[in-house]
Amino acid sequence: MSSFEHAVVFALSIPYNIPMSYKLIELQSVSKSFGDLKVLDNFSLYVRENEFLTLLGPSGCGKTTLLRILGGFETPDEGRILFDGVDITDLAPNKRQLNTVFQKDTLFYHMSVAENIAFGLRIRHASKALIKEKTDYALHLVGLDGFADRMPDSLSGGQAQRIAIARAIVNEPKVLLLDEPLSALDLKLRQDMQYELIRLKEELGITFIYVTHDQEEALTMSDSIVVMNAGRIQQIGTPEDIYNEPKNAFTADFIGDGNIFDALMIHDQHVSILGTDFECVDTGFGENNPVDVIIRPEDVELVSPEKGTIEGIVKSVIFKGVHYEMDVDAHNYHWLVHSTKMVPEGTPVGILVDPFNIQVMHKPSRPDEEAANHA
Amino acid sequence: MRRRWLAAPFLLWSAAFIIIPIFMIIWFALTDQSGSFTWSNILEMGLADNIKALALALLLSIAATLICLVIAYPIAMILAGKKNGRNTMIAMLFILPMWMNFLLRTMAWQTLLEKNGVINTILRVLHLPAVTIINTPGAVILGMVYNFLPFMILPLYTVLSKIDREITYSARDLGAGPFQTFVKITLPLSKPGMISGITMVFVPALTTFVITDLLGGGKVQLIGNTIEQEFIQGSSWHVGSGLSLILMIFVFISMVLVAKYDPQSTGTAIGGRP
Structure with missing residues (x-):
């Protein structure tokens, strides 16, 4: 840890x-x-x-x-x-x-x-x-x-x-x-x-x-x-x-590490991240509405390519003591992944996220709600 | 260590202009015209006129120092409290006169204070009674305060601006009112500045003869004037040196006394103590 x-x-x-x-x-x-x-x-x-x-x-x-x-x-x-x-x-x-x-x-x-x-x-x-x-x-x-x-x-x-x-x-x-x-x-x-x-x-x-x-x-x-x-x-x-449960991109970004996405809420419990449909548990964000999504690095699961929701490739691995920090390039987004299991650099992987771990947030209505270093 | 020779010019300078002159004063003080040893030059200080001149010098310089302290402290506090930039303007107002020659500044006061000077002319125009300030001890104190005030303000300003605002905030936070905070925190913490300021005002004031000459008009005789006359008006270098020696001892004693009230004595008062 x-x-x-x-x-x-x-x-x-x-x-x-x-x-x-x-x-x-x-x-x-x-x-x-x-x-x-x-x-x-x-x-x-x-x-x-x-x-x-x-x-x-x-x-x-x-x-x-x-x-x-x-x-x-x-x-x-x-x-x-x-x-x-x-x-x-x-x-x-x-x-x-x-x-x-x-x-x-x-x-x-x-x-x-x-x-x-x-x-x-x-x-x-x-x-x-x-x-x-x-x-x-x-x-x-x-x-x-x-x-x-x-x-x-x-x-x-x-x-x-x-x-x-x-x-x-x-x-x-x-x-x-x-x-x-x-x-x-x-x-x-x-x-x-x-x-x-x-x-x-x-x-x-x-x-x-x-x-x-x-x-x-x-x-x-x-x-x-x-x-x-x-x-x-x-x-x-x-x-x-x-x-x-960060309420906006600023809080999500300021507290801890995270992958923050510009996403689209298709309808309740379905959100489109990087053009791919992910299941989530959030409701009440309307239909086809732009939202922000945060996924914590420890909530990203790396599986074999065919089992994942989207596919990517491991770009770098850093040993951090208790866990490995990996950079996975999937759909032109660099996913930050924390895992105790190491996946070697260059390996094609599938990315899987538990619906419960996808946190959907309203788009910022004011500049102060935006992430400080939004990708 | 190998570069010790770089200090040679300084050592030479010190020897030529500080150490040798001091020994010359001691030598002159302890000899008579024929060059034989005597205490008589030193004992000259015991003459009633000289004691009076020394006592008056002490009195006026102490008064001038205290007045400087009272005027300078609030000014230094205002300066230290201002944000950078805004205070340069105010600081300039105090530093500007220092760019002018000391004698000129004092002579300007002479013109102001004279019997038919600027101040009395204005008073006369306003049909107010004329004032006699020139040639009184009061005029001498005025001259001292005017000339030496910056030397009190600057060390006070330096030490006050180093006191963090958070320290005084802490005192307020712990229940002290503004006055208690000043007495218990600001004042004690500014002691080193006060001591430097007192030294830098008191010593030149005690030994001055120019201010007395110009604003005292020969009616106010301080020990500095007596010594000056011994040297310049050709009376006796031996007596002048003897009196100078005594005055130096007085300065030294007062500095030791001032330093005694400095708990974390930094040696500012008696200069360069390690």
């Missing part, structure tokens, strides 16, 4: 415990522009209490701006933000019951680790004993006991980011906002920290709103994922929903 598939499997195995009723944060038709650039376009979203919600999208999709609006560092041009039912759109950042972990290292470098963590408590005039107790507990939570007297410049990137998390959670916010906090870390550390964050969330029982452009990170950690592009929501759903 690739690390990505591993992430998917892990995401599927997270037990969900979402109270379905309570909306802790509600964004109502929020718009924000910088100059001529519309960063958020009539954006509405609610976040449930205790949820791990991830805002996922390419850079420039508006996710960081959204987080800054929640933190109080940007004011929306239009729309309101409700927190616990109260309008906080114009509330100063220091008055909000949420804390942010920024992408960059933002530790106060003239203060020790303990002073950094205690900053919020000192502002609130907590007693010395309480500060000590909470600081120690926060250090313990992030696994850095004994670091209290260190100075920030003696910490590694991962340690600094954990202290930043400790500095935020020590204030017991109702919501923790995380702006790509792991992006500066190397792969191994990033994966460790992903599990740490999930554990932290379980222990603290608070809402996490997490911003990332890394789909694997999103699939691993989230209860819900909000896929964003060009300031609009493309899809909201659980990690499996997003992966298995």
